[in-house]
Amino acid sequence: MKRRDFTKNIIAGTGLATLPSIAKASENTAHSNTTAQPAFKLKYAPHFGMFENSAGKDEIDQLKFMHEMGFRALEDNGMMGRSPELQTKIGDTMAKLGMSMGVFVIDGGENWKTSLTTGKQVHKDVFVNTCKKALETAKRCNAKYMTIVPGYFERNLPMGLQTANVIDAFRRGAEIFEPHGLVMVMEPLSDNADLFLRHSDQSYLICKAVNSPSCKILFDMWHMQRNEGRMTQHIDWVWDEIAYFQIGDEPGRKEPTTGEVNYKSLFKHIHEKAKATNRGEFIFGMEHGNSVAGKEGEMKVIEAYRVSDIS
Structure with missing residues (x-):
């Protein structure tokens, strides 16, 4: 099932003395002589399009x-929809820059319209074949993490059977990815x-049942x-099964500092x-929109992460 079918002021005193140079950088494309900003303490992961007013439309x-x-x-x-040549170029560029690849969606295409909850073999076959392509x-592109979603609730089946069907399908996917880490x-x-x-405890149960390092939350x-x-x-309750985080403030699904979170x-x-449990670094996907349009909005996104980053 295509995931897109599912998902249709405070900067004072925060060490943002570099904002003038950020503004200068926004007037140029990324390959121009811009002033580099210090790395964030955490690995926040923007997506293509988030800074195209400042950097242009070219992905690199x-x-x-x-x-x-x-x-x-x-x-x-949408990485799976890009050409193999561009996927490789993106991966090579990130390697040279010392950047990590976050998630892309395991996308089953137009034919994957129904849910893994049904237990139908045809849908499991599509899922397995798509996992092979995702590999x-x-x-x-040097990715480690790939997003999966099981689909819609099947009203004609008890919840326990649906859960078992999802576990079975995810085990098949884990078998493909586990040998490759x-x-x-x-x-x-x-x-x-x-x-x-819909819930973290439900996801935790499925991860425990799949019982693979290749199936996490x-x-x-x-x-x-x-x-x-x-x-x-x-987060604390399901901590040992979380592998990746995504960000979006509520209401609005915009950058941090724009809502109640x-x-x-x-x-x-x-x-x-993460330090206390030796979990290493997480990637935090910036899966949100910009609260303000244009270059001004792109600078506000950067400012928001400077404000919210750890000390």
Whole structure:
């Protein structure tokens, strides 16, 4: 099932003395002589299009601009739809820049219209074949994490059977990725009540049942704020199965500081917990829009992450 079918002031005193040079950089493309900004403490991952007013429409120029602004990761939900040549070029450029590849979506295409919850063999076959294609994409762009979603709730089947069907399908996918050290990250979503996977504890149960290092949780903090709230508590409860985070303030699904979520506190909590449990660095996908259009809005996104980054 195509994931896109599911998902249709405070800068004073924060060390942003580099803002004039950021503004100067925004007037040029990424390959021009811009002033590089210090790297963020955490690996925030913008997506293509987020800075195209500043960097231009070329993906490689955008990637270079992201690096110059201090970002050290990228996520690209649509990577599987890009040409193999561009996938390789993106991967090679990130390697040269010292950037990490975040998630892309395991996209089954137009024929994958129904859900893994049904248990139908035809849908499991499409899922497995798409995982095999995703493996090749991951190799080209140096990705480790790939987003998966199980689909819609099947009203004609008991919840336990649906859960078993999803576990069975995800085990098949994990068998493909585990020998290569790659990780499917399942994402609970909030977009409508018909979605099967909506909560972190439900995702935790499925991960434990699949029992593979290649099947983990993508904890999208925008979706989880809408579905659950109490994010610090829920993160702690399912901590050992989380492999990836995504960001979006609520309401609006824009950059941090535009809504009710205290991202500075959440980033600090995650960072300190990761150190205490020897989890290493997480990638934080910036899966949100810009609250203000144009170059001004792009600078506001950078400012928001400077404000919210850990000390």
